[in-house]
Amino acid sequence: LAFDPTLAAIRYGTGLSPYHAPAGRVDDILIDLIAPDAMDRLHPIPGYDTIVPSLAAMHRGNRLLREARETPHEPAALAHNREIRVAANTARVNGHLALMARSLDSRYGLRERLASFWADHFTVKSRAFIQNHLVTPYVEDAIRPHITGRFQDMLKAVVLHPMMLTYLEQWRSTGPMSVLGLRLKRGLNENLARELLELHLLGVDGSYSQRDVRELAELLTGLVYHSRRGFYYDDRMAEPGAEKVLGVTFSHEASLRNILDALEVLAMHPETAAHLARKMAVHFVSPDPDAAMIAAMTQAYLDTGGNLLAMTAAMLQAPGAWIEEKTKVRLPMEFVTTSLRALGMTGAQAKSMQPRHYRRWVRAPLQVMGQPLQRPIGPDGWSEDAEDWIIPQAMAGRISWAMGAPAALLSGLPDPRDFARTALGDHVTPAVEFAAGAAESRREGIGVVLASAAFQRR
Amino acid sequence: MTMDRRHFLTSGAALGCSLAASPLLTPVAFAQAPTDNRLIVIILRGGMDGLDVFRPVGDPNYAALRPGLNAGNHLDLGGFWGLNPTLDPLMPLWRAGEFGAVHAVSTHYRNRRSHFDGQDILEAGVLNIDGGAGGWLNRLLTTLPGASAETAYAIGREQMAILAGQAAAQRWSPDAQLDISPQARRLLELVHHDDPLFRDASAQAIAIAEQLSMDAASEADDDTDMMATMMAPITARGGHVDLAEFAANRLRGETRIASFSINGWDTHQNQHQGLRGALRQLSDTILTLRAGLGPIWARTAVLCMTEFGRTAAENGTRGTDHGTGGAMIYAGGAMRGGQVAGRWPGLARSDLFNRRDLMPTADVRAISGWVMHDLLGTPRDVIENTVFPGLELGDNPRLIL
Numbered sequence: 001l002a003f004d005p006t007l008a009a010i011r012y013g014t015g016l017s018p019y020h021a022p023a024g025r026v027d028d029i030l031i032d033l034i035a036p037d038a039m040d041r042l043h044p045i046p047g048y049d050t051i052v053p054s055l056a057a058m059h060r061g062n063r064l065l066r067e068a069r070e071t072p073h074e075p076a077a078l079a080h081n082r083e084i085r086v087a088a089n090t091a092r093v094n095g096h097l098a099l100m101a102r103s104l105d106s107r108y109g110l111r112e113r114l115a116s117f118w119a120d121h122f123t124v125k126s127r128a129f130i131q132n133h134l135v136t137p138y139v140e141d142a143i144r145p146h147i148t149g150r151f152q153d154m155l156k157a158v159v160l161h162p163m164m165l166t167y168l169e170q171w172r173s174t175g176p177m178s179v180l181g182l183r184l185k186r187g188l189n190e191n192l193a194r195e196l197l198e199l200h201l202l203g204v205d206g207s208y209s210q211r212d213v214r215e216l217a218e219l220l221t222g223l224v225y226h227s228r229r230g231f232y233y234d235d236r237m238a239e240p241g242a243e244k245v246l247g248v249t250f251s252h253e254a255s256l257r258n259i260l261d262a263l264e265v266l267a268m269h270p271e272t273a274a275h276l277a278r279k280m281a282v283h284f285v286s287p288d289p290d291a292a293m294i295a296a297m298t299q300a301y302l303d304t305g306g307n308l309l310a311m312t313a314a315m316l317q318a319p320g321a322w323i324e325e326k327t328k329v330r331l332p333m334e335f336v337t338t339s340l341r342a343l344g345m346t347g348a349q350a351k352s353m354q355p356r357h358y359r360r361w362v363r364a365p366l367q368v369m370g371q372p373l374q375r376p377i378g379p380d381g382w383s384e385d386a387e388d389w390i391i392p393q394a395m396a397g398r399i400s401w402a403m404g405a406p407a408a409l410l411s412g413l414p415d416p417r418d419f420a421r422t423a424l425g426d427h428v429t430p431a432v433e434f435a436a437g438a439a440e441s442r443r444e445g446i447g448v449v450l451a452s453a454a455f456q457r458r
Numbered sequence: 459m460t461m462d463r464r465h466f467l468t469s470g471a472a473l474g475c476s477l478a479a480s481p482l483l484t485p486v487a488f489a490q491a492p493t494d495n496r497l498i499v500i501i502l503r504g505g506m507d508g509l510d511v512f513r514p515v516g517d518p519n520y521a522a523l524r525p526g527l528n529a530g531n532h533l534d535l536g537g538f539w540g541l542n543p544t545l546d547p548l549m550p551l552w553r554a555g556e557f558g559a560v561h562a563v564s565t566h567y568r569n570r571r572s573h574f575d576g577q578d579i580l581e582a583g584v585l586n587i588d589g590g591a592g593g594w595l596n597r598l599l600t601t602l603p604g605a606s607a608e609t610a611y612a613i614g615r616e617q618m619a620i621l622a623g624q625a626a627a628q629r630w631s632p633d634a635q636l637d638i639s640p641q642a643r644r645l646l647e648l649v650h651h652d653d654p655l656f657r658d659a660s661a662q663a664i665a666i667a668e669q670l671s672m673d674a675a676s677e678a679d680d681d682t683d684m685m686a687t688m689m690a691p692i693t694a695r696g697g698h699v700d701l702a703e704f705a706a707n708r709l710r711g712e713t714r715i716a717s718f719s720i721n722g723w724d725t726h727q728n729q730h731q732g733l734r735g736a737l738r739q740l741s742d743t744i745l746t747l748r749a750g751l752g753p754i755w756a757r758t759a760v761l762c763m764t765e766f767g768r769t770a771a772e773n774g775t776r777g778t779d780h781g782t783g784g785a786m787i788y789a790g791g792a793m794r795g796g797q798v799a800g801r802w803p804g805l806a807r808s809d810l811f812n813r814r815d816l817m818p819t820a821d822v823r824a825i826s827g828w829v830m831h832d833l834l835g836t837p838r839d840v841i842e843n844t845v846f847p848g849l850e851l852g853d854n855p856r857l858i859l
Contacts, residue, residue: 125574364633367631368615368634372615377619377622386655390656391659392628392666393629393630393663395660396666397634399636399663400634403642432649434648435645435648438641439641447638451646451660452646452656453650453655453657457653
């Protein structure tokens with residue numbers, strides 16, 4: 001089992017491209033990862049603090065409309081509010097297109113794949129229309145800067161982010177014995193504490209108990225945000241007294257520092273390391289990844305104090321990373337971008353896509369294929385199982401996209417026989433090669449290549 | 459593998475092996491079908507204002523709460539109740555006892571009034587939705603003897619959390635049409651031949667698409683006049699009619715349970731207009747199901763439920779805001795229609811929930827539970843322990859004939 005450039009592009013990148021040659025060795029990929037984030041510069045995406053319209057502007061639009069109801073100002077307020085909502089929707093679409101553009105223009109694509117892997121690990125969903133355009137900025141703020149850094153830093157950025165505080169309801173959670181808890185008779189919400197232990201850190205089989213969940217929930221009290229101020233720590237909500245989580249007792253003084261210390265400790269728990277390593281290997285390689293590879297990844301994480309570049313490198317350097325059989329399938333979002341990349345679409349072309357094309361050929365098909373934009377069912381994110389994705393409806397969605405989208409989105413389709421080579425490289429199968437040439441039209445030839453199992457697996 | 463184009467084109471049959479492997483095309487003994495009856499659950503997303511659909515015009519407080527919303531032009535349902543006039547096409551069903559409602563119902567969701575949470579709880583059917591319990595129709599499926607993957611269908615683009623879970627269920631969106639040439643179909647079989655997962659999924663997708671287009675063709679040939687008459691009250695072609703037609707198509711076959719969504723109920727302003735659009739979709743949907751199911755309609759129950767009702771009083775923009783109690787609409791030849799069932803709590807301020815919303819007097823889960831009990835023969839203890847764990851069913855509203 002050895003490094004294979006084509007496999008590297010398919011399994012660890014954003015697919016083959018007529019413009020970007022695959023990496024020649026693992027080190028090329030790692031050097032590219034260490035280098036400054038070129039795609040962030042080429043296709044910038046605003047963060048939570050810079051996005052327009054801001055959450056505060058959305059709130060303000062709603063408030064002005066409420067106040068203006070039944071007054072002569074109502075039509076103006078309504079028009080203003082509609083304008084903000086249209087702007088928010090445009091911002092959301094632009095964020096999505098910029099992400100696609102990065103996958104199209106990226107040299108090897110591993111950074112983009114890691115960003116979506118970790119964004120899925122720390123899934124947030126919008127809870128209301130006014131937040132719909134803020135999911136991408138959350139990833140930009142809390143996830144992307146840390147995918148080759150320390151896991152602890154990503155964890156802290158996530159836990160203090162308004163989107164996570166809202167999604168898992170931490171901002172409501174009030175220590176029952178805190179100042180506000182006693183005054184307002186409010187109590188704990190364990191949602192974030194539970195998901196941290198179960199999904200984000202130790203994993204569902206981890207050695208924590210309900211008591212640990214409860215203590216962690218008490219420890220996390222005080223994390224809130226305001227639409228204008230952003231995140232802040234409110235000690236009037238913080239539960240007093242020392243909390244003991246997984247056998248470690250944290251300071252008697254409730255404080256933000258204390259919460260951050262706890263996250264550091266939990267991140268370096270050996271079960272967290274093993275859980276993260278396995279999850280990453282399952283995401284990239286196989287539902288049943290090589291044990292030696294997982295062990296090496298776990299060890300790299302622990303040895304480097306939670307360095308995610310080290311864990312990623314350990315995966316790529318393990319022989320188990322290069323098994324030939326492709327048992328994973330491209331998720332619908334990956335399928336769409338890898339297809340367009342193989343067809344030679346550039347990031348600039350993607351970003352100038354007409355809104356109706358975006359709706360017809362990106363947004364709607366993703367839903368039919370089972371991956372509605374930023375709407376996984378729960379906080380555990382998208383399924384890793386090929387069987388959940390390749391079901392009749394989703395397959396019909398993939399096939400009809402493959403048959404229709406290329407001609408609609410690109411001018412001038414390549415010869416299907418050449419395209420089979422571009423899209424699959426030396427992994428092209430005789431069946432795909434034959435089918436590409438046997439199709440009745442260019443459109444269907446391209447469609448059959450894209451719809452093939454060979455192209456959809458990674 | 460050696461192959462040439464001419465050989466391929468003349469021997470498509472040789473590649474038919476994968477299609478033959480499709481469970482849809484393989485003659486399977488249907489003796490094991492779990493029931494002869496059909497259950498359709500429609501999720502009305504956005505919070506339907508039950509008080510504006512089935513209007514309690516006989517309640518002394520109703521008119522004052524909603525001075526601008528209803529200008530007295532309801533359809534009389536026998537005194538106390540008036541039907542929103544947009545549902546006029548359903549009046550024949552009301553008179554035939556095939557359409558009715560249960561009023562003053564809600565889920566067990568209280569106080570927060572968020573669409574997302576409300577729908578999650580409605581579809582999970584349990585209070586704690588973090589535990590991976592899946593949806594309640596899926597849990598029902600695990601208890602149906604002889605259920606197969608074809609027994610239940612989640613239809614449409616919306617994710618139907620109500621059918622998510624352990625038991626296998628099919629999903630299909632009529633948007634997922636496959637308009638490809640026979641040649642491309644055979645080439646797809648070829649490129650999927652060695653990968654069973656892809657081979658089976660695309661064979662099934664193609665089989666469903668072909669069957670749909672054949673049905674459409676034969677209906678157009680044979681029953682043009684009859685279909686035209688039956689469809690006459692259907693106001694507009696739209697995605698919702700496609701969903702209902704697809705549901706009827708599946709339910710005529712091996713499928714027994716189907717679920718899909720109708721959106722557009724979140725009527726904060728100009729409810730008069732917004733509700734009209736949603737209600738048209740609802741009546742089109744029910745009429746399409748009835749026409750499409752034909753004789754099977756007599757064995758069918760359709761339950762339409764929403765995440766919460768809306769405020770008792772209208773707001774300042776001729777709409778209503780998120781509330782609590784509301785109505786559950788039902789239809790079907792197997793149901794005891796022509797009535798508004800339920801215990802009416804009254805609309806006096808002191809009778810309202812939080813002095814604001816219609817007070818729920820029944821749980822939509824209990825009503826759905828009794829329908830499953832009477833329609834599908836699901837035992838009471840299975841409903842109380844598995845489908846809706848921890849729920850006490852209470853008295854049977856006897857909605858099934």
